[in-house]
Amino acid sequence: MTTTAISPAPRGRYRFPQAVRMEWIKLRSLRSTWWALAVTVAGAVGIAVAVGVNTRDAAADLTNNALAGIALGLLVTGVLGVLVMTGEYSSGMIRATLAAIPNRPLVLAAKAAVFGVVALAVGEAAAFIAFFAGSAALPEEVPAPALGQPGVLRAVVLGGAGYCLIGLIGLGLGAIIRHTPAAIAVLVGGVYVVAQLVAAFAPAIMPYLPIAIVANSLSVVQPVPIEGQLHFLSPWAGLGVLCGYAAVTLVAGAWLLARRDA
Amino acid sequence: MIEARGLSKRYGSTVAVEELSFEVLPGRVTGFLGPNGSGKSTTMRLLLGLDAPDAGQAWIGGRRYRDLRWPLREVGALLEAKAFHPGRSAHAHLSALAASNDIPRSRVEEVLGIVGLGAVARRRAGGFSLGMAQRLGIAAALLGDPGVLLLDEPVNGLDPEGIRWIRTVLRSLAAQGRTVFVSSHLISEMALTADHLVVIGQGRLLADSSVAELSARSVSLEEAFLELTHDSKARTS
Numbered sequence: 001m002t003t004t005a006i007s008p009a010p011r012g013r014y015r016f017p018q019a020v021r022m023e024w025i026k027l028r029s030l031r032s033t034w035w036a037l038a039v040t041v042a043g044a045v046g047i048a049v050a051v052g053v054n055t056r057d058a059a060a061d062l063t064n065n066a067l068a069g070i071a072l073g074l075l076v077t078g079v080l081g082v083l084v085m086t087g088e089y090s091s092g093m094i095r096a097t098l099a100a101i102p103n104r105p106l107v108l109a110a111k112a113a114v115f116g117v118v119a120l121a122v123g124e125a126a127a128f129i130a131f132f133a134g135s136a137a138l139p140e141e142v143p144a145p146a147l148g149q150p151g152v153l154r155a156v157v158l159g160g161a162g163y164c165l166i167g168l169i170g171l172g173l174g175a176i177i178r179h180t181p182a183a184i185a186v187l188v189g190g191v192y193v194v195a196q197l198v199a200a201f202a203p204a205i206m207p208y209l210p211i212a213i214v215a216n217s218l219s220v221v222q223p224v225p226i227e228g229q230l231h232f233l234s235p236w237a238g239l240g241v242l243c244g245y246a247a248v249t250l251v252a253g254a255w256l257l258a259r260r261d262a
Numbered sequence: 263m264i265e266a267r268g269l270s271k272r273y274g275s276t277v278a279v280e281e282l283s284f285e286v287l288p289g290r291v292t293g294f295l296g297p298n299g300s301g302k303s304t305t306m307r308l309l310l311g312l313d314a315p316d317a318g319q320a321w322i323g324g325r326r327y328r329d330l331r332w333p334l335r336e337v338g339a340l341l342e343a344k345a346f347h348p349g350r351s352a353h354a355h356l357s358a359l360a361a362s363n364d365i366p367r368s369r370v371e372e373v374l375g376i377v378g379l380g381a382v383a384r385r386r387a388g389g390f391s392l393g394m395a396q397r398l399g400i401a402a403a404l405l406g407d408p409g410v411l412l413l414d415e416p417v418n419g420l421d422p423e424g425i426r427w428i429r430t431v432l433r434s435l436a437a438q439g440r441t442v443f444v445s446s447h448l449i450s451e452m453a454l455t456a457d458h459l460v461v462i463g464q465g466r467l468l469a470d471s472s473v474a475e476l477s478a479r480s481v482s483l484e485e486a487f488l489e490l491t492h493d494s495k496a497r498t499s
Contacts, residue, residue: 010364013331022362029354030347092345095312096355096402099339100362102311102328261313 019101019110027084027114036080037118040163041126043076044069048130052137062145063152066134067127067159067219071211074166077119078187081170084115085253086180098262105254108175112250116168123163127219131156151221151235158235159219165242166191166210172249175257203230210245213238263287263441264410268318269308271301271465278304279465282318286443286460288409291436293456293473294445297491301465302445303341306414310339322410334363338403340413343395345402348388352379352398355387356405365406373401392419400428410441417451429455449484453477461487463494 027033047069055065085108088094101107135144147153170187177183195211206212207230217223217238225231233241264286271279279301286292296302307313309320311327319326322337330336346355356370374383377397382390387398396419403411413432417425432455436442446452452459452473459476461469468490469476473483480486 009332009335014333014363018362018364022358025354025358025361026347026350029351029358030349032349087347091347092342093347095307095310095341096345096359097362098312099310099337099341100334100359102330102333261307 014101014103016106016110016113019103019106020113022097022100023107023110023114027118030087032083033080033118036076037122040073040076040122041129043073044126044130045133047072048134049137052134053139055138055142058142061221061224062135062138062142063131063155064220066131066145067155069130070127070159070162070219071215073126074163074191074211074214075188077123077163077167078170078191079184081115081119081167081172082174082183082187083180084111084171085174086178086183089178090180094262104257108171108250108254108257112168112171115171116164119167120161120164123167124157124160126163127156127160145221149221154235155219155221158239159214161239162214162218162242165246166214168246169210169249172246172251172253175253176249206230207232208241210242213242218242263323264309264412264443265321265324266305266309266318267320269305269315269320270317271304271308271313271315277465279308279315279462282462282465282467284460284467284470286441287458288441289436289439290457291432291442291444291455292458292460293452294443294460294462295449295452295487296445296447296462296468298447300462300491302447302462303414304465305462306339306341306412306445309412310337310341312341332363332406334359334365334406334408336406336408337410337412338406338408339411340396340399340403340416342414343392343399343419344390345399346387346395349386351384352387352390352401353383355398356401359402359405363406369405369407373404376404377401393421393424396420397424400431408440411435411443413442413444415445415447417446417448425451449487453483461490463491466494468494 048066051065051068055062088097097107098104138144145152173187174183177186191211195209198206198209213233216232217235223232223234267283269279269282282305294302304313308315309327327333352374353370356373357367360367360370374380377400379394379397379401390398396416400416403413416428420428432442432444456473458472459469476486477483480489
């Protein structure tokens with residue numbers, strides 16, 4: 001057997017760019033990544049068209065209608081975010097990863113950067129395509145919204161960003177919980193089930209739930225209070241709170257990742 | 263060179279490794295021998311910084327693992343078969359690892375050739391047999407052309423031809439002046455492959471000597487090993 005000598009080790013050391021390149025190859029080399037992202041876009045567009053075709057009320061927030069598929073599609077990017085981390089634990093890959101990059105917070109930061117950028121790009125594509133497809137599907141008597149109208153472009157852009165932020169929350173949960181089914185259960189429970197319970201028993205905190213932020217703050221032209229009592233967060237406040245959730249889960253995940261045995 | 267000083271690790275109330283100290287020198291194959299559950303895998307994980315020791319410290323080439331600048335270029339490790347995502351191809355798996363340490367892409371094809379996985383490199387690795395998975399793990403260990411190799415039970419799942427192959431690989435790596443540390447619970451295999459042995463039982467060091475010295479303690483290496491490990495059990499129970 002011969003081991004051919006490779007080029008001598010470069011100076012310096014591994015840093016963030018190396019970790020990012022590793023994570024990018026990992027993310028794009030799984031077929032499930034592309035399936036999940038394709039389903040996200042298809043779901044957003046399909047629901048936008050279905051809602052558009054059935055719209056009769058020209059006074060409704062037609063932009064929000066066209067973005068109705070986001071709240072459902074979030075689940076897919078959220079689960080994909082979970083799997084970016086838990087897939088490493090279920091397969092044993094985590095040990096190869098951490099042997100290659102022993103700086104654990106750096107690994108999670110690279111995962112967040114790579115997955116965040118991909119989820120943002122795909123989320124924006126989904127939001128814009130859904131907006132145009134949903135507008136085109138409106139009946140003749142309902143005038144289609146335009147990106148130039150007040151608040152419309154912002155609603156589409158922030159709606160698309162919702163995918164990325166829920167995905168990053170999923171990634172953080174994956175790092176905290178490490179087991180795929182448990183992490184998905186917490187994500188789905190936290191985003192959807194808790195919302196139902198809160199709506200029934202504690203409506204006052206409803207505006208702070210991730211699903212309410214995406215559906216009622218980010219993807220609307222103008223947040224609409226429910227029955228004059230429940231005021232949803234403004235779009236930018238909603239974005240700030242959602243970013244805060246993502247940051248907290250990722251920081252907690254990094255902290256635990258650095259302290260626990262792999 | 264690998265150096266362990268006073269390594270201790272417990273999981274809950276179970277003591278996995280206790281006060282373990284040894285050195286592994288370059289230029290020879292050092293076998294890491296012990297019965298199942300004696301703490302070999304735990305020790306490997308402590309050396310690689312995957313688990314944190316409760317006490318003690320380990321160094322590789324004078325540094326703690328987490329302080330290595332290009333870990334894969336300095337240490338190649340095989341920890342368990344199938345430490346890869348089943349949905350990824352062998353080629354993608356090795357490419358990701360290569361990217362993490364600025365290892366040229368050409369080296370991926372090279373190690374795939376060395377371990378004989380060239381023909382199946384683009385297939386989903388989830389369909390690999392245990393033997394093929396083991397070869398992929400060895401390819402990952404060789405990827406950075408490291409001076410130190412840590413292999414946990416590398417012959418597991420290999421057929422007789424594969425076992426002979428890995429033996430030849432290990433011996434030639436050591437002959438090139440590398441540090442080769444290979445765990446096994448198979449005494450006969452270690453008798454053929456290793457020059458030196460570190461023997462543990464119940465997480466404690468039982469012997470650190472050449473294969474010849476250890477064999478000379480009894481009628482055979484196997485007898486010497488069984489006497490050692492039997493004594494350690496008798497002492498702790």
